[in-house]
Structures are given as structure tokens and as C-alpha cells.
Amino acid sequence: MARKETDYSKYLRLEYIPHIWCPGCGHGSIMKSIIRAVDALGLDKDxxxxxxxxxxxxxxxxxxxxxxxxxxxxxxxxxxTGIKMARPELNVIVASGDGDATAIGGNHFIHACRRNIDITLVVFNNFIYGMTGGQYSPTTPIGSYASTSPYGNIDPSFNICRLAEAAGATYVARANVYSIAQADNFIKKGIQNKGFSVIEVITHCPTYYGRKNKLKTPADNLRWQKDVSVSIQKAKKMSEDELKGKIITGEFVNKTEKEYTQKYEEFVIGKAQGKI
Amino acid sequence: MKVKESKFISGNEAIAYGAIAAGCRFFAGYPISPSSEIAENMSFLLPKYGGKFIQMEDEIASIGAAIGASIAGRKSMTATSGPGFSLKQENLGLACMAEIPLVVVNVMRGGPSTGAPTSPAQADILQSRWGTHGDHPIIVIAPTMVQEIFFEIVRAFNLAERFRNPVVFLIDEINGHMRAKVDIYDESELELWNRPKPENPKGWKTPYKRNEELVPLMPDFGEGARFNITGLDHSETGFPTGDPKVRQQLHYFLRDKIEKNKDKILKNEYMEVEDAEIIVVAYGSTARSAMRAVEVLGEKGVKVGLFRPITIFPVPEEDMYRVCKNAKKIVVPEMNLGQYILEVERVMKKQMPIVGVNRTDGEPITPEQIMEAIKD
Known part of the structure; x- marks a missing residue:
């Protein structure tokens, strides 16, 4: 079946484009993926x-x-969280980078997972702080070069999806920009999940990460994504040794648990007002 | 005005009851002494009124959630004490920059650092004005009596909404924990302000278009406007801008929104100031000791008066100057090593001796200490 054509302009503020992202950056692909997911679900923009x-x-x-x-x-x-609590009828989507979500925002990340509040978090993981000039982040692979790891990074990296799973998120999946259609599907399911959803999308920063790590062109980066990615189904049949340096893509968690704002409405407001 | 009920409660509890009466329907907080009773009372009261309470993972998240809820249309508050107030500063700046109504309570305790968690201080006076980075507009209210705390927190919400600006509400361990009979009023009995909005929010594209008071007409999220809010320098559309003219104008707007509306923001109390030769300038719980000092010495024929700013920032420059200009001496008692006295010195241009009465040992300033300074 041919994919439905999406009218991107319906979801973009065209007057503010061109965007600030570098040529060859993967972020625009994720933005379009979010648009396709929102469009497929027919979400009300208001x-x-x-x-x-x-x-x-x-x-x-x-x-x-x-x-x-x-x-x-x-x-x-x-x-x-404040927006969702104040107006539970809103669809709330959060876009975040690897540093934003898991370094300075790490505490908020695990607690949002724990509460299972109905928010969909899309993490743009490019393994680097791009905006500030290419410093290493909590997901930079060991041995990689960054502007603050000129001798190679020694910090072990976070596995964002495993972190989300352990902290209690009810929908967790990983995709990459190379096979972006998979991300459309995961973001769609994340938004549909009545609870906290984390979709990590592996993306690339040719300007900083790529240049320092022998992945100079955008195409090199996409090829790298293709080479290191292993589907969750395939990964199940592989040994730990075989999985070294690989990035597993697919759905890790998809379960139903009572959502936070609903719980507050039913249990807290219900009890406070003597309804239950 | 019809009293709904009278309660024997602490200042912290009065904040919770006053906030509810003011229409506050969202609170996010994190446990910290000596402010925790505010969160405890809000967790109990808010759901009764259909409001929401959440205990967040830290102080930073608490003010973040409160700003988020305000953006989505709820009157919002967070409360903390010294160290927590330090942690909230970055997001406080975002609320100033993005012009989001918000009330931030700081029940002051000793500092710096962990300091004296269960002892009073007025240690965060200048931080309340200049705590977040960058020039920014702020309103700071520092009430004295427990009943007054009830009315002033209502006024804090009104100012936050009317001027779409954070209001910092400073009390301390003394009036936060002091119990008194407080008359509680229903919101129908109070004059309440709501944030200015465009008449028809649907499709509104200029969230920073301003009314005659220079306050942006911003719809709430979910009302059909779909605009952008950012902490970056922005234009009338809310989109970031690098245009020097627009950036400069934004910073002037932020300043002038408070400066040009001072008459609606300031509130002072005067006691025996006519013909006073000595004036005490005091605020917050210390003003209670000052009242006693002025009373006792007044009975003995000493010409001494009290100027008590209730809105301490913006500084009531004209009122202070007018009241104090003929005094031969000014006494400024505060539970810090001399913070607001710097403002008094600035305003009075050091035309007369200006003397501080200070202590930071965790004990209140007594009327006797102030009397000594008056007589010296």
C-alpha cells in the first residue's frame, strides 16, 4: 500500500523556515516523522x-x-507535567536531546516515567551536545571523540530505553533516522498510549560528532546507523559478544497501566470531594 | 465583607487558605523547612476545589510544573525556603521573560547554604530582587501579620495575573509558624483579577501584543491560538529574534511594565510618621518588633515613626523619600547583615544617619534592640 501523502505545511510555521539546523542534520527527519504520526492520528492542533x-x-x-x-x-x-495536570485534554509531546533528557534533565526523565503521566517524549539522540560545539554527552560511545574528550571518551553511556523501562514508562521504543518510517509508527503508538511514552530516535550530527569520528558526510552517518542497528527480534538470537557496539531497535515496552492524571481525578479528587 | 470562617492558624496555613480564595488551582512543591505546611495544606485543600497538587522530584521541577500549569490557564503557586529558592532561580527567570503569572513563596530561613533550617532570617531580600540572571522585572511582597498574609497572598495572585509576572512572596520562620485568629473569606467576597487575554483567542498570533498597561494579551494553551513561548529574546509573535531593535524594546517593555504601574503595585503602612524625628523602616516579621518599639517610645514622648513597605520591590522610592526626608535619623532593623538598608541609603541619598539593627543568629530582633538604636 502506498504511504499516504502528508501535507507537512499544515503543521509547520513556514514563515520561520529555513530552520537553524546544519545541512545534513538528522533532526528535520524526526520533525517530519512527528508530523506524519500526528497527521495519521488526526490530532487537533489546537x-x-x-x-x-x-x-x-x-x-x-x-x-x-x-x-x-x-x-x-x-x-x-x-x-x-504542569500543562498536562492543568489540562488533561491536551495531547502533550516533548522533544528533547540526549544531553537535555538524560544529563541535566535525567531526574525529571526518570520521575516522569515513574508517574506514568500521559506525555510522549521523543528523544533526539545524536550522541553529542551540538548547540554548544560538540561536547560529550551521556550517550557518547566510549572511545568517541568530542570537543571535551580530545583523548577519547571514557564515560560509559546510558541506554535510554533501558533507563525508561526500569523507571516505569509504559511505552518504550527505539528507531533511527535511517529507517525513519519505523519512528513514525512508534511515535504514533506512543501518542496513543495513555501513559508515559519514550521514543528514542538515533539521529546524527555530521558537524560535530561526525567530523570528529570519521563520519564526515551525512551519508556516512546514515550508513553507520544502518550498520550498527539490529532489530529486537534479531537481537534475541544474538550473543552478548555479537551485540557489542550494536544498537537495538524496536519496541521494548508496550503495556497498560493507570495513567497519572486519571488517577488524580479518580482517587484524589474523588476522595477529597467525598465521591468515593 | 462576610467572613466565611475564622480559624486559629499559622502564616503558612494562611497562605494556603488565601491562595484558594484567590483562585489558585495548581500547586507544585518539594518538601523543605520551614515552608512544608504550605504544600501539606495545598495537597489537602486543592482537590476539594477541583484543583491539582503535585509533589515534584525537586525544587526546579516544582516551579517548572507551576509555570506549565499557568501557561495552561491555572492560577499557580509554588512554595519553598532559602536553598529551594536558590534552585528555582533559573525557571523564575523564564517566567519573567515569558511573562507567565506565578506566585513563588519563600519562607525565609538562615543562610547561606543549609544555614539554619528551622530558624528565622530575612536573608533572601536582595536575592528575591536579583536572584535570577539578567535584568528582569519582579514584584516582591513581604507581609507582617498572619491575617495580613491571607490578604496579601490574594493581592500577590492579583498582581501576578494582572501584570503577567512572577510575584515573590516573602515571609519567614516567625510569621510562617506564628498562629493567630485569621478570618477566611470566600472568593466571592474578594476583588480578584484574571490575566489579560485577547477578546477572541482563536487564531491569535501575537501573544506579546500589549494592553495599555504594557501587559501582553496572551491566551492560555488549548484555547485555539497556537503560538510560541520561549525564554529567548522574542518578538511580539513569541518567536526568537536577533533583531537588536526588537530585543532592546522587549527589555524596555519588561522593565516599564512594572516601573510605570508602580502606583498599582506598591503598598505601604505608616505609623506616627508625621513630625517624626526618627523613622524606622521595617518589613516582614521584624516590623512587629518595630511597631512595639515605636509604640513604647511614642508613649514616652519620643518623636519616632514607622514606614513599613509591604511591597518591597519595586522599592517605594517616592513614598519613602516623602515620609523620611525630614527625619534626623533612620533605623533599619532586619534579620540579615544589611540588605534593604542599601535601598534606603540609595533612596535617601544618605542625607541623614541611616543605622541598621541586624542579627543573623537565628533569633528575632527584639523591640528593645530597636529602641536602643532609636535612642542612640
Whole structure:
């Protein structure tokens, strides 16, 4: 079946484009993926809020025609939690980078997972702080070069999906820009999940990460994504040794648990007002 | 005005009851002494009124969630004490920059650092004005009596909404924990302000278009406007801008929004100031000791008065100057090593001796200490 054509202009603030992302950056592909997911679900733009923190990925909010909020570094989930609590009828989507979500915002990340509040978090993981000039992040692979790891990075990296799973997120999946159609599907399912959803999308920063790590062109980066990615089904049949240096893509968690704002409405307000 | 009920409650509890009466329907907080009773009371009261309470993972997340809820249309508050107030500063700046109504309570305790968690201080006076980075507009209210705290927190919400600006509400361990009979009023009995909005929010594309008071007409999220909010320098559309003219104008707007509306923001109390030769300038719980000092010495024929700013920032420059200009001496008692006295010196241009009465040992300033300074 041919894929339905999406009218991107319906979701973009075209007057603010061209965007600030570098030529060859993967972030635009994720923005389009979010648009396709929102379009497929037919979300009401007036009832959709897109919240971000600080960093390259966080600039997405300016370009998208929703209720958009560009907050402080790492704190997008805290603001989004307030929005969702105040108006549970809104669809709340958060865009964040690897540093924003898991370094400075790591605490908010695990607690949003724990609460299972109905927010969909899309993490743009490019393994680097791009906006500030290519410093290493919590997902930079060991041995990689960054502007603050000129001798190679020695910090072990976070596995964002495993972190989300352990902290209690009810929908967790990973895709990459190379096979972006998979991300469309995961983001769609994340938005549909009545609870906290984390979709990590592996993307690339040719300008900083690529240049320092022998992945100079955007195509080199995409080829690298293709080479290191292994589907979750295939990974199950592979040994630990075989999986070294690989990135597993697919759905890790997809379960149903009572959502936070619903619980507050039913249990807390219900009890306080003597309804239960 | 019809009293709904009278309660024997602490200042912290009065904040919770006052906030509810003011229409506050969202609170996010994190446990910290000596402010925790505010969160505890809000967790109990808010759901009764259909409001929401959440205990966040930290102080930073608490103010973030409160700003988010305000953007989505709820009157919002967070409360903390010294160290937590330090942690909230970055997001406080975002609320100033993005012009989001918000009330931030700081029940002051000793500092710096962990300091004295269960002892009073007025240690965060200048931080309340200049705590977040960058020039920014702020309103700071520092009430004295427990009943007054109830009315002033209502006024804090009104100012936050009317001027779309964070209001910092400073009390301390003394009036936060002091119990008194407080008359509680229903919101129908109070004059309440709501944030200015465009008449028809649907499709509104200029969230920073301003009314005659220079306050942006911004719809709430979800009302059909779909605009952008950012902490970056922005234009009338809310989109980031690098245009020097637009950036400069934004910073002037932020300043002038408070400066040009001072008459609607300031509130002072005067006691025996006519013909006073000595004036005490005091705020917050210390003003109570000052009242006693002025009373006792007044009975003995000493010409001493009290100027008590309730809105301490913006500084009531004209009122302070007018009241104090003929005084031969000014006494400024505060539970810090001399913070607001810097403002008094600035305003009075050091035309007369200006003397501080200070202590930071965790004990309140007594009327006797102030009397000594008056007589010296």
C-alpha cells in the first residue's frame, strides 16, 4: 500500500523556515516523522502542546504549528507535567536531546516515567551536545571523540530505553533516522498510549560528532546507523559478544497501566470531594 | 465583607487558605523547612476545589510544573525556603521573560547554604530582587501579620495575573509558624483579577501584543491560538529574534511594565510618621518588633515613626523619600547583615544617619534592640 501523502505545511510555521539546523542534520527527519504520526492520528492542533528544553532538537518547537513552549535546559518534562495536570485534554509531546533528557534533565526523565503521566517524549539522540560545539554527552560511545574528550571518551553511556523501562514508562521504543518510517509508527503508538511514552530516535550530527569520528558526510552517518542497528527480534538470537557496539531497535515496552492524571481525578479528587 | 470562617492558624496555613480564595488551582512543591505546611495544606485543600497538587522530584521541577500549569490557564503557586529558592532561580527567570503569572513563596530561613533550617532570617531580600540572571522585572511582597498574609497572598495572585509576572512572596520562620485568629473569606467576597487575554483567542498570533498597561494579551494553551513561548529574546509573535531593535524594546517593555504601574503595585503602612524625628523602616516579621518599639517610645514622648513597605520591590522610592526626608535619623532593623538598608541609603541619598539593627543568629530582633538604636 502506498504511504499516504502528508501535507507537512499544515503543521509547520513556514514563515520561520529555513530552520537553524546544519545541512545534513538528522533532526528535520524526526520533525517530519512527528508530523506524519500526528497527521495519521488526526490530532487537533489546537489541543496539542509541544514542549522542549534547550539544545538543537529543542528548537523544533518554533517551527511547528501547535501550542509550543521552549523552556529551560533539561526541564521540559517538568513544564509538560504542569500543562498536562492543568489540562488533561491536551495531547502533550516533548522533544528533547540526549544531553537535555538524560544529563541535566535525567531526574525529571526518570520521575516522569515513574508517574506514568500521559506525555510522549521523543528523544533526539545524536550522541553529542551540538548547540554548544560538540561536547560529550551521556550517550557518547566510549572511545568517541568530542570537543571535551580530545583523548577519547571514557564515560560509559546510558541506554535510554533501558533507563525508561526500569523507571516505569509504559511505552518504550527505539528507531533511527535511517529507517525513519519505523519512528513514525512508534511515535504514533506512543501518542496513543495513555501513559508515559519514550521514543528514542538515533539521529546524527555530521558537524560535530561526525567530523570528529570519521563520519564526515551525512551519508556516512546514515550508513553507520544502518550498520550498527539490529532489530529486537534479531537481537534475541544474538550473543552478548555479537551485540557489542550494536544498537537495538524496536519496541521494548508496550503495556497498560493507570495513567497519572486519571488517577488524580479518580482517587484524589474523588476522595477529597467525598465521591468515593 | 462576610467572613466565611475564622480559624486559629499559622502564616503558612494562611497562605494556603488565601491562595484558594484567590483562585489558585495548581500547586507544585518539594518538601523543605520551614515552608512544608504550605504544600501539606495545598495537597489537602486543592482537590476539594477541583484543583491539582503535585509533589515534584525537586525544587526546579516544582516551579517548572507551576509555570506549565499557568501557561495552561491555572492560577499557580509554588512554595519553598532559602536553598529551594536558590534552585528555582533559573525557571523564575523564564517566567519573567515569558511573562507567565506565578506566585513563588519563600519562607525565609538562615543562610547561606543549609544555614539554619528551622530558624528565622530575612536573608533572601536582595536575592528575591536579583536572584535570577539578567535584568528582569519582579514584584516582591513581604507581609507582617498572619491575617495580613491571607490578604496579601490574594493581592500577590492579583498582581501576578494582572501584570503577567512572577510575584515573590516573602515571609519567614516567625510569621510562617506564628498562629493567630485569621478570618477566611470566600472568593466571592474578594476583588480578584484574571490575566489579560485577547477578546477572541482563536487564531491569535501575537501573544506579546500589549494592553495599555504594557501587559501582553496572551491566551492560555488549548484555547485555539497556537503560538510560541520561549525564554529567548522574542518578538511580539513569541518567536526568537536577533533583531537588536526588537530585543532592546522587549527589555524596555519588561522593565516599564512594572516601573510605570508602580502606583498599582506598591503598598505601604505608616505609623506616627508625621513630625517624626526618627523613622524606622521595617518589613516582614521584624516590623512587629518595630511597631512595639515605636509604640513604647511614642508613649514616652519620643518623636519616632514607622514606614513599613509591604511591597518591597519595586522599592517605594517616592513614598519613602516623602515620609523620611525630614527625619534626623533612620533605623533599619532586619534579620540579615544589611540588605534593604542599601535601598534606603540609595533612596535617601544618605542625607541623614541611616543605622541598621541586624542579627543573623537565628533569633528575632527584639523591640528593645530597636529602641536602643532609636535612642542612640
Amino acid at each position: 489541543k496539542t502542546a509541544l514542549v522542549s528544553g534547550i539544545g538543537c532538537s529543542s528548537r523544533i518547537v518554533g517551527y511547528m504549528d501547535f501550542n509550543t513552549l521552549h523552556t529551560t535546559h533539561g526541564r521540559a518534562l517538568a513544564f509538560a
